[in-house]
Every structure is written in structure tokens, then in C-alpha cells.
Amino acid sequence: MILIKRADPTAISHRIVEFNGMIFLGGLTADDKSQSVQCQTEQITAKITRLLESCGSDKSRILSATIYLTDIKTKVEMDRAWVAFLPKDDLPARATVGVAELGSPETRIEISVVAAK
Amino acid sequence: MILIKRADPTAISHRIVEFNGMIFLGGLTADDKSQSVQCQTEQITAKITRLLESCGSDKSRILSATIYLTDIKTKVEMDRAWVAFLPKDDLPARATVGVAELGSPETRIEISVVAAK
Amino acid sequence: MILIKRADPTAISHRIVEFNGMIFLGGLTADDKSQSVQCQTEQITAKITRLLESCGSDKSRILSATIYLTDIKTKVEMDRAWVAFLPKDDLPARATVGVAELGSPETRIEISVVAAK
16 A cells, blocks of 8 residues: 655645655645735745645646636736746646636635646 | 556446546535535545445545535535544645536535545 | 656647656647537547547546536536547546636636546
8 A cells, every 4th residue: 555645734634645656736825815816826836836845846747737717817817927937848737717716705716736746 | 558447337437447556536426415515515425435445445545635616605514524524634635616506506516536545 | 756748738738748657638628619518529529539649548548537617507418429439438537517617708618637548
């Protein structure tokens, strides 16, 4: 049985779960939700970097991302922050969907990531 | 080529797909959809337990969950059932999103899970 | 460190990401979005076939699919195309959710897939 390693606990989850060379990050949101979607995206990508580095991976190792936006018209802003975040050759597979609501009315974007160690 | 094992078929899917030590469960909903979100969550978590045990895993081995709610205000109820379901040390990575609609008007929650064998 | 292989780049992603025997396909949409949901689904499943075959896999190796619909009432149409697409014994785990919006107003369906090599 291969070991599961969990880190960075919250009240309802672990933000990092490692298994067999893969890393699952929980859905991440910005801390300062008063900001624009572009700034919220930048806050989230900074978290992704920090979380991945904390377990010996890095942003060049992201396999797949699911991006939830409460207003699909903000996709342009998010895309700008996303491509600035990642080297062109390392862009992961991605699904982007416009959802009704996220964890709070101010949460305009949430990002889920699967990465390789 | 590593074998794929599929079990618990429905008309449009298999509820269990195993590959290389990982288990993918299809999006699960409650059978009795007249109930509250908390009760629907409890029905789903009972299904997760049953499905994982049927293939030699268990609820302590969940890696990642995606939880879809038709009303994000019911997240509190769902969270209550979720943390009661799982040992604190085994909480998986999780994304929670408020969606427009699920499979039927009464379906208020759907949960997708990736687990380790 | 296991190698990550990325292929079929877009401006914001790679449509194919391979790692450790798994294949992550980005969220796929139809090229001709003037068509019905059934026809959009058929366009997407043709893309899935092409992308998987381009990296030495095929549609019988799909592990999990997440299907986003902008109108859950179109699930029946989508289901019809989905079961016509796949051998009954190879149907993957699946979550189907009704979302507020997808990449453009005409995009009525987007499908994300994880497959085995």
C-alpha cells in the first residue's frame, strides 16, 4: 500500500495531498477578496508556487488545472495572470468554467491543481 | 500497458474505475433527493464508503474531492456532514463550487472523488 | 523525477499532458458552436479520439470525465452522443454539472478527460 502524505490542513481539508508522485492541491482562493480577478489570480498563483515548493515540486510541474470563475467575462484578466505565471512550455491542461457562486460573494475565482512531484 | 478495472456500471458510466493504484469514482448523488443537503451529503458519503470498500480501499484513502452544490449557502450543512464523515488526519484536498444545476431539480449536491487503493 | 510530456499547445494551455502512464486532456469544446449539444458533443468526442490516439492511447482507456453543460436539460442529448461514442464496457467514471457559462455564449458543453496511456 503506497503511503499518502497530507499537509497544510484546514478545518475541512488538506491543501496538499501527495500520492505516488502526484500532488493534489485543494481549490485555492485569494486571501484578499476585495481585489480584481487579475489580482485574485496572482494571489492564488503565489499560493500554488508556495504549496508546490513546500513539498519539493514547483510550478513547472503542474499537470492539470480547473479554474472556476463567477463571471466568465473575467477570463481575459485571469488568462493574463495565468500566462504571466507559467513558462510557455510548462502550461498545463486546463478547464475553465463559469460557476454560479464560490465560497463567498467576494470570491471571484477558485483554482484546483494536480501536479507532479 | 497497465490494466484498467471498471466496476458498478450505470447506463452512462462506471461508478468505479481503477488504474495504477488510483480509484476514480463518478459524481455521486443521494438516492433520496427529498432530503436536506446535510442528509444528501450523508447518503453520498455512505456510498463513497461502500464503493471504496468494494474495491479494497476505504474512506481514509481519499486523495481529492470536488463538491458541487446548487446553493453555496448550504456549504455549512455539507461541511458538517463532511468533517463528521472523515478522520481529521485523512481529510482530502477539496474544491467546492456553487453550480447552476445538477442532474435533477432536487439534486442539491454531487461529489466526485479520487482515492488511492 | 518522472518526465512530464506536453503536446498540442494553445495560447493558455497544452491540450495533452502525459505523466506516469496518465494523460490529462484540457477542457475540450466544439469548433462549430452553432450546432446542437448533441453535435457539439460529437465534435468533442472526435477530438478526444484524435488527441488520445496522437499519444498512443485510445478512447477505450478513458478513466474519468467531467462534463460541463450550460443547460442541464441538454444532458439527454449529450448522454446519447456519449454512449454512442464509447463501448459499454469502457465507460469511464463521470460527473455532469450544469454551469452558469462556458468560454463563449455559444459554448454549450465542455469536457475534461483523464485517460490511461
